[in-house]
Amino acid sequence: MTMKRVYLDNSATTKVSDEVVSAMLPYFTEKYGNPSSLHSAGREAREAVEAARARVADAIGASPAEIIFTSGGTESDNIAIIGGALANKKKGNHIITSAIEHPAVIETCRHLEKNGFKVTYVPVDQEGILRLDELEEAITPETTLITVMHVNNEIGTIQPIREIGKIAKEKDIYFHTDAVQAFGKVPVNVDDLGVDMLSLSSHKVHGPKGVGVLYLRRGTPVRSLVYGGGHEKGIRSGTENVAGIVGMGKACELAVRDFDRNVEQMTRLRDRLMDGLLKIDHSRLNGSRTKRSPNNVNISYSFVEGESMVLLLDMKGIEVSTGSACSSKKLEASHVLLSCGLDPETAHGSLRMTNSKYTTEEEIDYVIETLPGIVSRLREMSPLYKK
């Protein structure tokens, strides 16, 4: 039996574009040189890496010298935050972030807290939008770094990055944003946003896994986390993942080239899905209606548990995710949903459905047809549900 699968988990990871794979392929078996080598094979690899760097720089309005390739979004966030905190230790030991960051940011901040740094986790409103006033109040003369994500990975909320950038600049504080979920979905331009550092992850934009980017505005000090041959300006030692970097370069190029078309399509399908699924009773949309990533739908269904929905949907060929405690390693409900004021029970019944440029209307309609049956089936089973 072959079942057509509907993949709506593009915030977890995306399909690599065929064009990206084609761009990468020669770098495995033909142009396999090490960019550090003097000979032709080495120079060819070096050129490929530098061409990719230029493409990435172009895609976010940076200059190539400001682009550091890393092993992923997590590492980019870590270098920016740990590396930035350590590099500015003499100036102060206070960091500001939001309550709804990705674990790559939150856990990194927690690590710093164990090592003598102070961290303020600025709360968000019910839609998951950072409270700018609280951010401003949190600033002290000890504050050296603000890190706030651009687009949230669970509820798709778009943060007021430009406004934060202005505040940071005014107070002379370095500002990092995790734009892993933003790039390709909302305009990401480093000058426009006013950020000093910015993280990207290749596998969220139809590039390969295991490649990330850290944008480092000229003059922004960070310490390295990994030592060795001094690659990537000494910030990220280790033989460059040439094929992966080429893939990321191509993915960025495509994301920019097709931006308008992709966003238009993703938005249309998101709205269709959202409207369709909110028709189910006892449902509520999580996140903001207006300040929302074009590909994100996140809805809570009362009286049912997310993991069960995910598994039943999977049996119908639909792949989504949930912020339910039951599906997390630590059996804790999504900190993002709780921060938006959801009670743990409602967080339990949440479903995240994130589309991509590959999603079709037919697929969306299939989900709209399929979910109601699953929800009511689970509700029939639930002691909490009274019709």
Added chain:
Amino acid sequence: MTMKRVYLDNSATTKVSDEVVSAMLPYFTEKYGNPSSLHSAGREAREAVEAARARVADAIGASPAEIIFTSGGTESDNIAIIGGALANKKKGNHIITSAIEHPAVIETCRHLEKNGFKVTYVPVDQEGILRLDELEEAITPETTLITVMHVNNEIGTIQPIREIGKIAKEKDIYFHTDAVQAFGKVPVNVDDLGVDMLSLSSHKVHGPKGVGVLYLRRGTPVRSLVYGGGHEKGIRSGTENVAGIVGMGKACELAVRDFDRNVEQMTRLRDRLMDGLLKIDHSRLNGSRTKRSPNNVNISYSFVEGESMVLLLDMKGIEVSTGSACSSKKLEASHVLLSCGLDPETAHGSLRMTNSKYTTEEEIDYVIETLPGIVSRLREMSPLYKK
């Protein structure tokens, strides 16, 4: 004009095997799930990662739970050394290594020295073999970690890892070896070697760049360098590079399957090249004749400089490397050659030629024919050379 290229820089990086690429390909565009996801695509990715883990474990006599996937050899070394040093900080602050380690180890040790640790760099003899007596003498009650590479990347010397393992065990000190250049060339079995930690890099054994392995014997404490979603037992957060990990698994499987054949062929071609090139006058072999990686030839030619030889060889389609100061970023001669007692001038004239399973006899003979003319041409130009 198409010139057949002779690639003899396999210690820098290797061609990815066709079988490895085939194994990886489905994980870009078909099985592109995130191993953390609950649904089918996620589970499929998880299974692929775990199957690769089992293959890697098998290849070095470990159990799968002891295998951590990283972004490369450099990161594996860093986690073992920084992570190991920090985890054992309460027991002591002294680390022992050798004078001829890869920068991924040396620079990491230097970083620790700046942060309150003491490091002893045990010298080597003229063949580049660690002086065991000096290692033993270096041990103090403060010593918590010994890290010595298995096979040297420049001169191919094989270190007495088993003997070091015994000493470490006796003194209850954790022992790490960088086996990046050893795997696939000499037998690597963690119990046989008696190591607690061991680093591998995929791109040195015909796997993709950007993937490494850290073997961590059960119970060996390390601290993480990168924080986030808690992947890889919390030691290496970040979405797993599924395709890359699958490639590394396949590369390990092939390396073990074809070990005898590959080693026989590499050894034969190494000896043929060595004998042929040592016929040139004023040459000397660097490293050991007997305790030598099957794929490594390293020879110094007096009165000439390595970068010039590399470039002229490249024009003839031959790709090699050198330990000359002129070709290094810092304009320093190879610390490995200097540690073996070479004067800087002789280090200047060194060439490293490293073959692989893909190298042919015809290619070796072409190098043997080509190099003498290049050496004499450069000597004609050299003010140091008197016939």
Added chain:
Amino acid sequence: MYSPKVMTHFSNPQNVGEIPDADGVGTVGNPVCGDMMTIYLKIKDDRIEDIKFKTFGCGAAIATSSMVTVMAKGKTLDEALKITRDDVARELDGLPPQKMHCSNLAAEALTAAIEDYRKKQAAKK
């Protein structure tokens, strides 16, 4: 890494060799990486009539040696003394930053050879 012009001068260097009865000889060594360069001059009417070099060094060292001899040939000594490392590098369409000292070596060797010639001349008088 290197410009095509550097590669041309490296792979096909001009004026390689010695001048047995040279009027001036200058040898300089670069302590940074232990390279060496010797320049031989034949002078007529205060002009460089012939010039040759021998170099132990990297691609940039050989290319800059070749280039400096080409630039100096036919020039008066005073003109030749004005050749700087930047001039040499510029003529080669640039050098990688970490290789700029190699062009310094070439300019210094030329200067040393001219000074040697002038010293010998002074001694003759």
